[in-house]
Amino acid sequence: MSKNKSQQSQSDRYEIRLSGSGGQGLILAGVMLAEAMGVEDGKNVVQTQSYGPEARGGASRADVVVSTDTIYYPKPMGLDLLLALTQEACDTYFSDLREHGILIIDSDLVHQPPTPDCFAFPFTQLAKTEIGHVMVANVISLGAIVEITKLSSKDAVKKVVKSRAPVGTEEKNLKALEVGFKIAREKMKSSKAAAV
Amino acid sequence: MSKNKSQQSQSDRYEIRLSGSGGQGLILAGVMLAEAMGVEDGKNVVQTQSYGPEARGGASRADVVVSTDTIYYPKPMGLDLLLALTQEACDTYFSDLREHGILIIDSDLVHQPPTPDCFAFPFTQLAKTEIGHVMVANVISLGAIVEITKLSSKDAVKKVVKSRAPVGTEEKNLKALEVGFKIAREKMKSSKAAAV
Numbered sequence: 058m059s060k061n062k063s064q065q066s067q068s069d070r071y072e073i074r075l076s077g078s079g080g081q082g083l084i085l086a087g088v089m090l091a092e093a094m095g096v097e098d099g100k101n102v103v104q105t106q107s108y109g110p111e112a113r114g115g116a117s118r119a120d121v122v123v124s125t126d127t128i129y130y131p132k133p134m135g136l137d138l139l140l141a142l143t144q145e146a147c148d149t150y151f152s153d154l155r156e157h158g159i160l161i162i163d164s165d166l167v168h169q170p171p172t173p174d175c176f177a178f179p180f181t182q183l184a185k186t187e188i189g190h191v192m193v194a195n196v197i198s199l200g201a202i203v204e205i206t207k208l209s210s211k212d213a214v215k216k217v218v219k220s221r222a223p224v225g226t227e228e229k230n231l232k233a234l235e236v237g238f239k240i241a242r243e244k245m246k247s248s249k250a251a252a253v
Numbered sequence: 254m255s256k257n258k259s260q261q262s263q264s265d266r267y268e269i270r271l272s273g274s275g276g277q278g279l280i281l282a283g284v285m286l287a288e289a290m291g292v293e294d295g296k297n298v299v300q301t302q303s304y305g306p307e308a309r310g311g312a313s314r315a316d317v318v319v320s321t322d323t324i325y326y327p328k329p330m331g332l333d334l335l336l337a338l339t340q341e342a343c344d345t346y347f348s349d350l351r352e353h354g355i356l357i358i359d360s361d362l363v364h365q366p367p368t369p370d371c372f373a374f375p376f377t378q379l380a381k382t383e384i385g386h387v388m389v390a391n392v393i394s395l396g397a398i399v400e401i402t403k404l405s406s407k408d409a410v411k412k413v414v415k416s417r418a419p420v421g422t423e424e425k426n427l428k429a430l431e432v433g434f435k436i437a438r439e440k441m442k443s444s445k446a447a448a449v
Binding site: 079084088091092094095096100101102103104105106107108109128131132223224225 | 275288296297303305328
């Protein structure tokens with residue numbers, strides 16, 4: 058795994074992994090993120106699931122590579138952003154994160170973050186308390202990712218969440234997305250305030 | 254695009270593309286097929302969506318590569334199976350099909366098949382008449398693919414369809430899967446009978 062920043066500066070290729078356990082809806086979140094950037098925002102995007110021995114242990118991951126250039130190699134070569142919703146996923150994939158890459162974790166489920174330099178949000182807890190359904194932790198995470206990275210416009214991701222949410226859950230998912238935007242916005246504001 | 258069969262004989266790598274238009278549920282079908290083979294049946298599988306200029310025209314495709322070996326290059330290099338649910342998708346991707354590759358089309362939506370040597374089923378019509386919902390054409394197609402190729406066990410794909418179907422639609426989707434198994438089984442029987 059390369060920690061060499063020069064790879065990144067040669068193009069705007071950006072590599073993302075959403076990771077956790079099966080049932081956390083990370084593949085759907087990956088499809089939504091990819092579609093928001095690729096169809097709505099007009100970038101080239103490849104979204105990948107890999108199943109092998111690790112998937113059979115219950116781990117789940119969805120990879121998204123985005124670039125304004127043609128994507129010749131569709132799997133991540135190093136991560137610019139890692140979302141980890143379980144300790145196991147965090148432990149497994151943290152070494153793939155590039156220097157200055159962004160780590161986002163579920164603060165209740167990742168008890169031992171490998172670095173203090175990360176964004177920690179109680180995604181799963183918020184899904185329960187704010188929306189009433191644990192299943193939307195994935196879309197809250199998606200909102201936080203979009204707010205932090207600006208990789209997709211908010212309108213594009215809203216449109217995709219609305220169209221890809223299971224029938225009847227559109228409003229809950231849109232509300233979850235807004236929760237994600239909000240918690241990330243507040244965290245970034247408070248980080249800036251602390252730095253002043 | 255290679256038409257060279259020797260590539261295939263070097264390993265059991267098998268490359269599949271599910272294609273049509275947005276809204277036909279092909280990404281979900283791709284995820285289900287990949288998961289059935291990768292998690293339940295223990296093969297290595299990579300499942301990919303690519304978004305670029307063609308996706309912005311409304312086309313949709315999901316690729317699945319499966320092998321008992323490690324998959325170094327995750328995108329198809331040539332197709333062993335192409336499912337085409339629209340004429341446009343069929344016209345676009347038929348040239349990627351390997352010699353002796355399997356073409357499966359929606360017989361009502363692909364009016365001009367590029368070859369008579371294909372499996373043609375009225376997936377979308379059957380979704381309406383047999384299940385009462387056009388949205389399950391994707392899962393009928395999935396059933397036909399599994400019956401024809403035996404790439405996944407029926408138990409594995411049933412389990413995945415049940416877990417990945419939107420909440421409340423599990424039974425409809427399982428029924429759709431059975432329709433897919435049945436129409437493919439009957440078609441293969443009648444082909445064999447005609448050949449005798």
